[in-house]
Amino acid sequence: MSLLANIVGxxxxxxxxxxxxxxxxxxxxxENPIGHAIAAGTFGFAGYWAYQWDRRAAVLLAEKRAEIAARRAKTDAPAS
Structure with a gap:
């Protein structure tokens, strides 16, 4: 999902x-269009934050998976 779609949604x-x-x-x-703008801005910022959090979590998961794969490869290697 793109950043713009997240913020607009x-x-x-x-x-x-x-x-x-x-x-x-x-x-x-x-009655008060400023209230609508504040709500849209607040929720839009929450959408931006959620997008950034999702990207960071994906990076952390990829790093952790690589670390686990390296550890498994090390333990599965035949002892010489």
Missing amino acids: FSLVGIAARMGQLGIQKRPIL
């Missing part, structure tokens, strides 16, 4: 959450 969830919040409160949905 999370931003849309933030806008939907804001509209749901206003709907529960029975307030006009477009």
Whole structure:
């Protein structure tokens, strides 16, 4: 998943959450557009953070798998 798709997706969830919040409160949905922008920005930042975290986790997993494979190769090698 690309960075842009992650940020836009999370931003849309933030806008939907804001509209749901206003709907529960029975307030006009477009009453305060700044609130929508804040929700979209906050959730968009969360999407950026989640993307970066996912990339870092993939790197850490690859390093750990390589380390385990090297250790297995070392223990499986015939003793000379």
